[in-house]
Amino acid sequence: MAVISDDDKIICRCEEVSLGTIKDIVHHFHCSSREVKLRTRAGMGYCGGRICRTIIEKVVQDINNEKVSNESQLSYRPPIRPVTFGQLGGSGNDDES
């Protein structure tokens, strides 16, 4: 029976970035999770990376043989929930994204 390859499974749901893509980028550029994010958009989707960031960091750290550091590489940036221009203007209306 054929062995299913896992490289096409999605890691970042928002941007549909696969495990294979992340692995390739890390191997090719020997880079950090921050750079992976900039090169692939993994972690930059609608959810702000809330769902995929821990896995991305883990995959990158595993490949690079690093230990988890205290300060996370994929920092959060405001707004942590998508907002409309109206809200940024502080008009206090009811829609939420």
Add this chain to the structure above:
Amino acid sequence: MSDLLIIGAGPAGLSAAIAAAEKGLSVTVIDEFPKAGGRLLGQLHQEPNGEWWNGIQKGEQLSQRARQLGVTIQCEVSVYDISQSKNGWDVYTTKGEYKAEKLLLATGATESPIPVKGWTLPGVMTIGAAQIMGNVHRVKPGNSCIIIGANVLSMAIANELKLCGVNVKEIIIPKADITSNEAGNPEQVLSSLMRLTHLAPTPILRQLGKIGKLVHPKIAIKLFPRKGIRMFDIPLRLKNAALEIVGDRFATGVRTANIKANGEIDHTSEKVVDADFVCIAGGLTPLSELASIIGCSFKYIPELGGHVPVHNEQMQTNIPGLYVAGNITGIESAKVAMAQGRVAGLAIAADIMNDWEQMETSINKAIENVNITRDKALIQFHPGISDARKKFYQKSEVDLTQISKIKKREA
């Protein structure tokens, strides 16, 4: 402007609100969920004495008490940014700006993913999503399900889904790979279950805990039957792995295979098990994004579920006027979150009234109560929480004297 703004109306936030309001503070609590109670709402487990821990009831009791004390609770409000001002905090939300002198982050936890092939299909959801659908909204996501990921939370919720009338076909583990690690290794899964379950909410889990005292996980997993053991009549199959979630437009089942104790797959045993929906149970990690954008320091503590904002036993962070309580400080049960909330509420009251001496005894008593509650906790998410906390608080650079020095300098 309130004395205290609390983000998160879970057990930690509501308990803090109650404690602070009892001391006379004006308190506002905001939360993005339509109902107050946080993740308490979905909880339903049986205590060793047979009584049910009914999260909906507990949540209602807490918010009722808070409201009686004059606390304002506003739901459907999402916080997206925070900045520090001269007199305190400006909090930006989908319903406008809030201002307060002190700020408490009680945002709880988020579920860690296990990326399984096919996991973006409709009908695949986190185990917590199914819990809330069933227990809070009283809707079954389907008539039958498979759970991927064996841990204390998934086993507790498996039974809750069963009580909702869902046919939980089996609890299996993810295939071992770079994204799943320990969760995909049968021996490690069994080992962590055996260490966690001395008080766990189901008899079979307690049984595992007892076995854990007698035999090494290496031997236990060899003896572990391939067809699994039954817990509330739900097969817990640690020697079966999920290879892929199958389905065209939505999930219709999971391709599984037998695995060896070390996670190695026997591909000849592959088969598809049908199910209406699939749950992913990757465990919990603190939801600390707001602490991160404010600029708190963090520490990585695996026993507490990941990165936690640095804080002391009084729940102060390294940023003056900013407090944390509940699962944002580490993954523990709701009772611990409530006890921590009380500490935070009292500490903030002392801070505002500038009266630490007067309040010292009650704060210390509340801290002692956190420790007692922690030791007695029925559900422990990771082994070694107590020790990890002790070490963390000893090392934690923030202490009260330091913070009061900072305050005086600013004044």
Add this chain to the structure above:
Amino acid sequence: MTMRVEYHPVLGNLENQRRITIYFDDQAYQAYEGDTIASAMMAEGVKTLRYHEVSGKGRGVYCNIGHCFECRVRVNEENIVRACLTPVSEGMRIHSLS
């Protein structure tokens, strides 16, 4: 067949739920007052709430508590909301995104 958990051995039974009508992609559905958009659609067996903007693949409720944004839908022609955090109201018109 309804997916409602009408009877529950510990939480008790659902009684006197007020029924309302909502519209998802212009089709009428029954909902209970107190539902979120996500729970109402789930009860009616609708699992797909939107289509991924690039791949076009269907997506539905994933976290149910506002963290993943997978359930976002458009309500009443203008607002994009998370279905899992938004209570339904009588006559609400909900549209899937693609």
